[in-house]
Amino acid sequence: MSSLQEGDLTLRGTRAPSRLQAARGTEESAQGAEKPFQQVIDVSTGDPHRAGMKPVSFVRQVLAACVYPKLLDEKSLPLDARQRANTLLGICSGRSVGSYCATAYGIPYVCKSVTEFIMRRDGGVSSNPEDIVISSGSTKTLLMVLHLMANGEGETRTGVLTPMPCPHTLPTLLNMTGLTLVPYQLLEDRGWAVDLDELHRALRTTRGHCSPRAIYISNPGNPTGHVQDRKSIEEVIRFAATKGLVLLADEMYQDSVYGQGKESLSYKRVLFEMGKEYSKKVELVSFHSLSSACMGECGLRGAYMEAVNLDPAVMKYLRDAQAPSSPPVLPQLALEVMVNPPTPGDPSYKTYSQ
Missing domain, CATH: 1.20.5 (Single alpha-helices involved in coiled-coils or other helix-helix interfaces)
Known part of the structure; x- marks a missing residue:
């Protein structure tokens, strides 16, 4: 086999x-x-729409007008949806969603919207459009990074510390790219928490087996739903810094934290609030997707990653990795709506916030 x-x-x-x-x-x-x-x-399948969740009206209204521009004059659509669609058509070649994306890493306007979202989310921590790569789904985005990390055979084969349980596609992706899965067990009796002692134990098992280069973290946890607090995130960041591991942060459910006393903190925000000792050193790649529960647009296949502290040559490779192809246009427009939703005062805000 x-x-x-x-x-x-x-x-x-x-x-x-x-x-x-x-x-x-x-x-x-x-x-x-x-x-x-x-x-x-x-x-x-982790598909909210298949499970019965209704699509977000504003997203579909904007996309409908982008696909069929005559709807820009349709007064039954909210004004802000029509205005957004007109803006998004303006960033498409020939004002058409059927055109190619001009770059391999995504439409620059959408990359900029992503960085503005990240800065709002992280309390002003700087984000650069040149650190953003958009692709046709989170699986493809992660696959690009894993392919880049693949190296060696036997004891030198790249290993990735992987939570158990983990996203159901992750073991397959590691296998496809020739990486070694190094399991670390999440603690069920603590709500599937990440445990620092368990990370050290997992790392010890790699001796003579593989060369660990990265740690994969899902926060909020997929499939567990566990939400890491600041102390836990700081422990993982210090662990990665000490052991020289790249942090791969799956944050696709960051908008779906509802537990009492819980808040969604991004790894990037905590990293930069720990000071330059870590913010200038730790290599971090974080992922977000249209498949997240708040949008649930799994079938549109759109995602982005943000890379922090990667070598410029590595970043150039990632931004060119999809060439000569390019990510499809329509999912990118949906991503722009996801990261730049209606705000108070907009005609669609009340409906969207429900």
């Missing part, structure tokens, strides 16, 4: 049984079988 086939089995082993169980439960209930539930909601 090939490495890729083994990776596919990993994927099937995490997703397929859940789908089958959901389908079986639905079918048995329809046939009158007594169940301790009335309805089965299949969330095995």
Whole structure:
């Protein structure tokens, strides 16, 4: 069996049984079988719309007018949706979403909107459009980084510290790119928290096995929902700095923190608030996506990554990695709406905030 086939089995082993169980439960209930539930909601794919979540009206209104510009004159659409669509059409070649994106890393206007969102989120911490790369989905974005890190054989093969449980596609991606998965266990009795002692234990297991180069963190946790507090994030950052590991921060559910007393803190914000000893040293790549729960636009396939403290030559490679192709235009416009939503006073704000 090939490495890729083994990776596919990993994927099937995490997703397929859940789908089958959901389908079986639905079918048995329809046939009158007594169940301790009335309805089965299949969330095995992590697809909110498939599970019944309704699309965000403002997003769809803007995209509809972009796809069919005659809607710009349709008074039944909110004025701000039509104005946004007109602005976004203006950044498309030929004012058409059917045109190619001019660069391999994304439309510059959208990259700038992403940086402005990051700065608002992080209390003014600087963000540079040249550190942003947009692609057709978080999987592709992460894959570009993992391909770049792949190196060596045997004891020198690149290893990535990986949480258990982890996003269901991650083991497959590591396998596809020839990287070694180094598991660290999240602590269930502490709400699936990241434990510093466990990170050190996992790192010790790599001796004579692989060469650890990165640590993957999902915060808020996928699939656990755990939200790291500042102290936990600082511990991970210090660990990465001491051990020379690149931080790969999956922050795709940053807008979905509802627990009492919980707040979503980005790794970048905490990193820069720890001072120059860390903010100038630690290599960090963070990821966000249209698939996040607040948008749920999984099928549009749009995501971005922000890189911090990477070598300029590495950053150039990442920005050129999709060439001669380029990310599709429509998902980028949806990303722009995600990071730049209606604000108080806008006609669509009340509906959007609901």
